Amino acid sequence: MATTIKKTMAKDQKDARQSVEVLKRITGGAKPQDAVVFQVEGTSISVPRKAVLLLEKVLDEMADGRSVEIASYSKELSTQEAADLLKVSRPHLVKLLETGKIPYKKVGPRRRVLLEDVKKYDSLLRETRNSALDKLVREAQEMGLGY
Template sequence: MATSIKKPTAKDQKAARQSVAVLKSITGSTKPHDAVIFQVEGTSISVPRNAVLLLEKVLDEMADGRTVEIASFSKELSTQEAADLLKVSRPHLVKLLETGKIPHKKVGAHRRVLLEDVKKYESSLRESRRKALDKLAREAQEMGLGY
């Protein structure tokens, strides 16, 4: 399920800029496993630090005037959910499954993919791309192409 915050107004951007500055100072002084306690109209709310970091990221994007979307995924994904997460077509994802690049299981006629496996594939893809770009940059420097 995804929730979107459309392009923020100038007023929202200003409020987001102020809020993110305060949140960054709070999260910068807390330990990684500490909860952050907020006081709202006399009521204390304990929020996990990771949730506050996510809110910080949302506010940062809003401050820059960007649309924000937050999506939650179950541990087991349909092929369409996995494809959406990787930002590829479903047929392309099915090819990745059939070639064994991403493990999956079949439930009846349907394929199911673990979120963890999709994230591992995405991470390894990102790493291989980074290595290829590093290699290209090195070769360009060796050839004196001005990069």
């Protein structure tokens, strides 16, 4: 499930900028395992620090006028959900599964993929791409191509 904030109005940007500054001061001294306690209309709300950091990031993006999307996923994904997450077609994802690049299991006739495995594959792919790009840049510099 995804929630999107597409267009941030000027007033929202200003409010977001002020809010993110306050949140950064609050979370700056907190330990990673600490919850952050807010007082709202006389009621204490204990919020996990990770959630506050996520809110801080959302507000930071809004303050810059960017669109923001927050998505939540199950631990186990359908092939279409996994393909959407990787931004590839479902048939391409099925090839990745069948060649063993991403582990999966079958539930009846359907394939199921663990979110953790999809993230591992995506991370490995990004590392491979970055490594190849770094190599190309080094070679271009050695050849004096102006990069």
